[in-house]
Amino acid sequence: MEHTITKLADCEYELRIELPHEEATPAIEEAYEHARQTLTIEGFRKGKAPIELIRQRYGAKIEADALEKFGERLAQQILREHQLTLLSGPDLVDLQRSAERIGFTYRYATLPELTVDLSDIRLQKPVYEVSPEEVDAELENLLLRYGTVEEVEEVSDFSHEVTLRFQPMDPATGMPLLGQEGEELTVALYDEELLPQLREQLLHARRGESFPFQLAAEGEGSPQQYLVHVQAIRRIRPAEPTPEFVEQLSGGQLHTVEELREYLRQELQRQWDQHTRSLVRSQLQGELLRRYPFEPPRALVQSMFQSLVQSLQRGELRIPEEYARQGHEGIARFLSGLAHLQARQFVLELLLLRQYDVRLSEAEITTLAQTLGTSPETLKAQLREDPELYYDLQRRKLWNMLLEQVHVEPIAYADYVQHRSNP
Numbered sequence: 312m313e314h315t316i317t318k319l320a321d322c323e324y325e326l327r328i329e330l331p332h333e334e335a336t337p338a339i340e341e342a343y344e345h346a347r348q349t350l351t352i353e354g355f356r357k358g359k360a361p362i363e364l365i366r367q368r369y370g371a372k373i374e375a376d377a378l379e380k381f382g383e384r385l386a387q388q389i390l391r392e393h394q395l396t397l398l399s400g401p402d403l404v405d406l407q408r409s410a411e412r413i414g415f416t417y418r419y420a421t422l423p424e425l426t427v428d429l430s431d432i433r434l435q436k437p438v439y440e441v442s443p444e445e446v447d448a449e450l451e452n453l454l455l456r457y458g459t460v461e462e463v464e465e466v467s468d469f470s471h472e473v474t475l476r477f478q479p480m481d482p483a484t485g486m487p488l489l490g491q492e493g494e495e496l497t498v499a500l501y502d503e504e505l506l507p508q509l510r511e512q513l514l515h516a517r518r519g520e521s522f523p524f525q526l527a528a529e530g531e532g533s534p535q536q537y538l539v540h541v542q543a544i545r546r547i548r549p550a551e552p553t554p555e556f557v558e559q560l561s562g563g564q565l566h567t568v569e570e571l572r573e574y575l576r577q578e579l580q581r582q583w584d585q586h587t588r589s590l591v592r593s594q595l596q597g598e599l600l601r602r603y604p605f606e607p608p609r610a611l612v613q614s615m616f617q618s619l620v621q622s623l624q625r626g627e628l629r630i631p632e633e634y635a636r637q638g639h640e641g642i643a644r645f646l647s648g649l650a651h652l653q654a655r656q657f658v659l660e661l662l663l664l665r666q667y668d669v670r671l672s673e674a675e676i677t678t679l680a681q682t683l684g685t686s687p688e689t690l691k692a693q694l695r696e697d698p699e700l701y702y703d704l705q706r707r708k709l710w711n712m713l714l715e716q717v718h719v720e721p722i723a724y725a726d727y728v729q730h731r732s733n734p
Contacts, residue, residue: 332409
């Protein structure tokens, strides 16, 4: 048997296997014997039909199937010997057969031939310190969430919750659309994520009032017009920040308002630190993708594209306005670009995991098990049953390890944002 490997693209290869026909004869004969034991042929008991009769009736299919299975075993064996990480394949693309020789041609995708060097990479880490004003705002929201509620007739400030019914409306007539039920929704005016225009319109609104409201549509559709009915208004009276409130809220872990403020400051700072660390990781990933350009396997890009389409259909993905305005062509172009980027990121991670031989140590598994409140043996069983979980833990360890190996320069968060917006 002889084989040759030809590089077709950065990650895609062709494997050609050639061998004398006689080397495949045992596999073909074994396939005939298996067919003999399983086929039912009129006039013969199962397993007793003559091989020549089976060859005459079913020979072409039996031998083709046998050769495909035989060739796949050979291909898998060769690729294992080369210690490759397969991204797809091997897929049979050609089978040539004569009385003397058999030739198989397979295509497969693997990691690109790259070695990543981190030695001269320079990154910026934005530094953010939570301000007393942010702690005050967080404490105010907390007091509102645990405050008392009373029904009122009018919204006097932003410490209110309002129950609304959104009724689709015909913009031409100003009348509700027949046959379309309205949707009820309760909004909190103190929620910073509430649409600003709706928030302002509700200020000083009264129970029983109605007003038109336009909601921007996703994609290239026209904005949807609604007639909004104010059904109920509740004023939230904030809880009193007393030591009793603090102890009840914290289950006895905190005792004074100052202790609560310090806890809130630490939590906000922890969230910011996680955010800034993710920004540094994104910088590193982007820098590596820039320094090491390669074309990901087409099959992988197509798989990513189909997954994004499904996410879009489920409403889990938003299309940027500049692409949505271009209709189906713009949406397809956005999804294609995103699929290509995701495929490159996935391949790059696999390449780094292999280059740095990232594995979870016994000590790391034990520590993680203690954090999760389970035993190391139980966690190991879960990791065996769920390869995706193990892969996620590998990825987390990989990026933490990489960030420890590159030079990271602290920079004020405001300067970081300005630098990124004006590169």
